Amino acid sequence: GAGVSQTPSNKVTEKGKYVELRCDPISGHTALYWYRQSLGQGPEFLIYFQGTGAADDSGLPNDRFFAVRPEGSVSTLKIQRTERGDSAVYLCASSTGADGSPLHFGNGTRLTVT
Amino acid sequence: AQTVTQSQPEMSVQEAETVTLSCTYDTSENNYYLFWYKQPPSRQMILVIRQEAYKQQNATENRFSVNFQKAAKSFSLKISDSQLGDTAMYFCGTSGTYKYIFGTGTRLKVLA
Numbered sequence: 510g511a512g513v514s515q516t517p518s519n520k521v522t523e524k525g526k527y528v529e530l531r532c533d534p535i536s537g538h539t540a541l542y543w544y545r546q547s548l549g550q551g552p553e554f555l556i557y558f559q560g561t562g563a564a565d566d567s568g569l570p571n572d573r574f575f576a577v578r579p580e581g582s583v584s585t586l587k588i589q590r591t592e593r594g595d596s597a598v599y600l601c602a603s604s605t606g607a608d609g610s611p612l613h614f615g616n617g618t619r620l621t622v623t
Numbered sequence: 624a625q626t627v628t629q630s631q632p633e634m635s636v637q638e639a640e641t642v643t644l645s646c647t648y649d650t651s652e653n654n655y656y657l658f659w660y661k662q663p664p665s666r667q668m669i670l671v672i673r674q675e676a677y678k679q680q681n682a683t684e685n686r687f688s689v690n691f692q693k694a695a696k697s698f699s700l701k702i703s704d705s706q707l708g709d710t711a712m713y714f715c716g717t718s719g720t721y722k723y724i725f726g727t728g729t730r731l732k733v734l735a
Contacts, residue, residue, distance in 0.1 A: 540721065551627075551714050551725040552668070565722065598666060602723075609656035609675060612723055614668035 513615035515601050521621045522591055530586040530618045534603030541584050543576055544600040552600055558584060559606060591622045625650045627715050629726035636705045637734050644700045644713055644729045652719030657698045662712040705733045
């Protein structure tokens with residue numbers, strides 16, 4: 510079956526602009542995660558959805574970052590007033606939501622802020 | 624709180640040889656899981672192996688096995704008969720009820 514799909518795969522934007530990153534999880538997966546991965550680092554937790562609600566958004570670095578999942582499937586990560594420090598790969602993952610169930614990752618979106 | 628430490632930034636191994644990647648962790652969860660993920664240049668994180676902390680038996684998946692030392696909070700990955708396709712970043716991770724935390728990774732290069 511289809512895996513986790515992230516679009517776009519690459520995004521270049523100018524400092525100060527607004528961007529949206531999309532994640533389409535595996536069908537039926539109730540849990541959805543966003544991670545940020547800077548060069549040479551491991552994935553850093555941003556936000557976790559269980560169904561439509563953000564169950565834990567403690568990893569969002571500041572109020573410029575926001576994520577939604579209105580119908581409990583596709584999710585969008587939104588970044589306002591982008592800064593050069595936001596440049597990273599943004600990974601999305603989904604799981605069945607059961608404790609310890611493996612995360613299935615997408616290929617990520619590489620965001621470059623110039 | 625959960626933390627994961629991978630102290631080997633880079634490693635290399637000859638093709639067909641065995642290599643062990645180290646990982647230590649800390650968690651306040653009573654019931655938790657441990658993972659190793661592989662990330663090739665394509666960027667997609669791929670699950671290599673998973674261990675349930677309440678199971679004492681070490682998990683194995685073909686050429687991949689773990690050495691889980693719960694008291695020491697250690698979770699190392701052994702790759703036997705290394706293949707060129709094993710070249711990748713490897714991330715150790717832990718999860719409790721829902722939060723998955725990863726280490727900084729070990730870059731493994733398999734040499735022909």
